[in-house]
Amino acid sequence: MRMFGAGSRPGRPSVHHDRVLTVPNVLTVVRFMGVPLFMWLVLGAREYGWAVLVLAIMGCTDWVDGYVARRFNQMSELGRVLDPAADRLALLAVALTLVLAGVVLWWYLLALVVPDLVLGTASVFYFRNHPDLPVSRVGKVRTALLLLGTPLLVLSRLPIAGATGYLVLAWVFLAFGLVGHWIAAYNYFWAIVRKGQGVRSVRRAEDDGDARDSGEVHP
16 A cells, blocks of 8 residues: 555546545544644643554544545545644644653754744745645655654653664654755745746736726727
8 A cells, every 4th residue: 555645546636625524624633633632641641651642643644534535535625725734733733742841852843843934934925825835745755754753752751661762763763854844845945936936927917917907098
């Protein structure tokens, strides 16, 4: 079974519906709900074992909702925006939680936040909204690596055999994930700029056309 693009059917066009209540969107909402639960388990209850389970479920929903959407033709315009937003919120909120818990240092959170701030600023500047660009393969691999590394990092905090090995493996995944995060952000930034310049050129042409039309004198 393919890791990326699983559930897709070659030869069938991808159609995004306007439906809101779909199985993939419900799974995405479940992923949203897992964020505060994870934060409470780590910062409040100090239940790292249950926190690992929550992270594992959140990571599974990220794969399952994409599979269901492609396999059963449940892709939606809402899901197209909601799914990456849930991924981003989860990664940032989990990173903040781990910083506050003393599991990682602040530089890890900054390494995630800075590229997103740059992309968010560029999106607002050019589009005043979401740029509506497809998620790249690098971005998908980046997310998978971070989603794999984070539960292993939390798992290494438990008094279990092999905790040191889990810690090393976690940072291998996280290091490659962070590199992929910056590479994806770099590519995404220039994609935003190129698309934004095209949109602005169209807007200027339309404004010039409107100005000429308003200045015409009809007999």
